[in-house]
Amino acid sequence: MISRPIITKSVLLSAALFSIGVQAQFKQTPLPYSYNAFPNVIDAETMETHYTKHAAGYVSKLNAAIANTPLEKQSMEAILANISSLSTEIRNNAGGHYNHELYWKMLNAGNPISMSENLKNEIIKEFGSIEGLKSKMAKASADQFGSGWVWLIVSPEKKLLVTSTPNQDNPLMDVVPVRGIPIIGIDVWEHAYYLKYKNKRADYFDAVFNILNWQEISSRFKDALGTNSEEWESLEKFHEVMAATFHPVEKGNYSPLKLRAGELAKRAKELQNSDIPSSQNKTKLKASIQKLIMQTDLLEKRVKAKAKDAELKSLITNTHNIFHEIMGLCKEK
Ligand code: MN
Numbered sequence: 150m151i152s153r154p155i156i157t158k159s160v161l162l163s164a165a166l167f168s169i170g171v172q173a174q175f176k177q178t179p180l181p182y183s184y185n186a187f188p189n190v191i192d193a194e195t196m197e198t199h200y201t202k203h204a205a206g207y208v209s210k211l212n213a214a215i216a217n218t219p220l221e222k223q224s225m226e227a228i229l230a231n232i233s234s235l236s237t238e239i240r241n242n243a244g245g246h247y248n249h250e251l252y253w254k255m256l257n258a259g260n261p262i263s264m265s266e267n268l269k270n271e272i273i274k275e276f277g278s279i280e281g282l283k284s285k286m287a288k289a290s291a292d293q294f295g296s297g298w299v300w301l302i303v304s305p306e307k308k309l310l311v312t313s314t315p316n317q318d319n320p321l322m323d324v325v326p327v328r329g330i331p332i333i334g335i336d337v338w339e340h341a342y343y344l345k346y347k348n349k350r351a352d353y354f355d356a357v358f359n360i361l362n363w364q365e366i367s368s369r370f371k372d373a374l375g376t377n378s379e380e381w382e383s384l385e386k387f388h389e390v391m392a393a394t395f396h397p398v399e400k401g402n403y404s405p406l407k408l409r410a411g412e413l414a415k416r417a418k419e420l421q422n423s424d425i426p427s428s429q430n431k432t433k434l435k436a437s438i439q440k441l442i443m444q445t446d447l448l449e450k451r452v453k454a455k456a457k458d459a460e461l462k463s464l465i466t467n468t469h470n471i472f473h474e475i476m477g478l479c480k481e482k
Pocket residue numbers: 199203249336338340341
């Protein structure tokens with residue numbers, strides 16, 4: 150009997166240690182090509198150092214800076230959108246992580262791919278030609294004093310704009326003068342090109358522009374156009390509880406779900422009573438919200454009945470699928 154509190158304490162302690170061990174929220178995605186994929190554009194040594202040292206450093210410092218804070222549960226987009234209220238360390242490292250993850254995807258190691266007709270038309274409309282876009286971005290790259298990034302963004306008015314930012318800032322942050330969704334991001338820090346190009350940033354920029362992955366960029370353009378700038382607060386609130394219950398279950402932790410199943414069901418009902426933004430397809434959305442309500446009600450009932458974890462997992466997974474169906478409908482034009 151005497152040992153009982155000690156056991157409890159050690160269980161708590163190991164639970165705490167365990168949670169420290171799984172807290173690395175952000176991760177580098179593996180490079181989609183080898184370090185020497187671009188022998189004529191970026192040398193393998195630069196690529197390897199850039200990925201394994203510079204970019205790896207940003208993500209590990211970011212994870213350390215947000216460990217044991219509510220930021221661990223936030224999306225990168227949410228963190229960037231509120232960066233003005235966070236530390237310089239988080240600003241530099243969250244930006245560094247987001248920007249590099251984008252940059253790797255900008256480069257195309259295979260055969261040249263053409264861009265979508267929609268994007269091409271929009272580029273011609275705004276910049277006259279692809280060459281026009283290239284020279285505008287090249288100028289932004291040359292004019293960016295010191296380290297930074299050059300961007301092609303979709304503005305909240307759905308217009309293509311060329312911008313640049315210093316350090317690891319980016320257009321998703323609430324501190325930059327021109328905000329928007331980046332569809333091209335090019336690293337113009339010296340660490341991205343110095344070994345091969347020395348001080349010739351313009352030559353590096355020119356070479357990188359010629360290996361851009363236009364398929365990726367076109368798909369980002371489509372998503373950026375589809376992103377609704379009109380706020381749907383109830384969906385945000387549902388999303389918050391969804392993320393805080395579903396993701397722990399994926400890691401085998403059912404406690405948040407068991408605690409918050411009722412709240413999830415309540416948020417689903419609030420969604421039904423909320424104003425669906427006028428730009429959305431209300432008929433389809435209402436049908437999906439109805440499914441979401443049935444699913445979350447069932448989930449709440451089964452949690453109360455102390456159903457087995459496997460059953461709860463399947464129910465929350467279905468709920469998550471319906472949620473993504475709703476998010477998908479919101480992106481439809
Ligand atoms: Mn870099």
